[in-house]
Amino acid sequence: MENEKQMYIEECGLLFEKLGLTRMAGRAFGYLVVCDEDHVSFKQIQEALKASKGSISGTMKQLVQTGMAEAVSLPGDRKTYYRISKIKIGDMIRQRISQFIELADTLQKGDDLKNREDETSGWLTEASTFYYWIGDQLDGIIKTWENEKQKIIQQYHANKKEHST
Amino acid sequence: MENEKQMYIEECGLLFEKLGLTRMAGRAFGYLVVCDEDHVSFKQIQEALKASKGSISGTMKQLVQTGMAEAVSLPGDRKTYYRISKIKIGDMIRQRISQFIELADTLQKGDDLKNREDETSGWLTEASTFYYWIGDQLDGIIKTWENEKQKIIQQYHANKKEHST
């Protein structure tokens, strides 16, 4: 079982890497998910991941800054503890979508810059508009989620098989 | 003007890097956007980007494979030409969202693996469901886009100022 958790932690490392974050950040996140306590100390994380203090220091800053973990401090205890952050569930997607806004800006800029008025130009307008539009749609979607969360979770729980890859 | 295009090409390189692709792929894409022809040869790209044949070879494969560029071949000409791909506009987002499905799977798996039944567990269920759900929503959104494209583009074109940055 502990071995399975170790494997899970490494799996998270690789997933995070694929999402453009660091492997160590993934490991730390995975550890926060499967560890047996609600929150764990810097040292526990360091020992669990067998990494240097410097590496954990940077990694935890990354996780806190991106909102994936939160620091916990306790009265009469000068250690810093960490737990996975339960807030702002839509933010990771929102942040990703903002990259598409940037892509849209870039496509539009490229269109302005080129010396031809052709099929490509039309497509660039279409593509950039698509990315702007989908960014805007997102806010509506996240609102829907907030309002109908309970209902949606029940639904997805009922037909679990339909959505498991 | 040509200098501005060069700068644009480099800007695309950096953007693509941020999106998790390679800088060279971004440069090549940028070049396809601002070049004065509809399609350009392998050699033109290589010369414009001052890169090696090997690098361009790999890069163009990447762009074609991810659907961002398409190869063009002409009768009586054994060169391969490339142009930006005008098809499958939603695919890039779809592909990105599929990463969230994977994230959802991983969160759920972590929940199953841990030895506590607590607040975190509820949150993990909520988070994984959110990512499954938003993946499903996307298909509907892309369908809406396909159906109302014209109207939406007009709308966004009319109030350009509201959406620039």
Place this chain on the structure above:
DNA sequence: CATTTAGTTCAATAATTTTTGAACTAAATG
């Protein structure tokens, strides 16, 4: 069939990113 053209492959190199580890700050404790 030798040569040129078009592009691929892949080992070596360059560039970048991550991780370590040692020296440091800053707060608490004896």
Place this chain on the structure above:
DNA sequence: CATTTAGTTCAAAAATTATTGAACTAAATG
């Protein structure tokens, strides 16, 4: 106020990823 504890910073090392360049395939041309 010296020592311990908690964590940070940053230069150097390790690991990873991208790019080059040379040798190669495969098709077309003379």
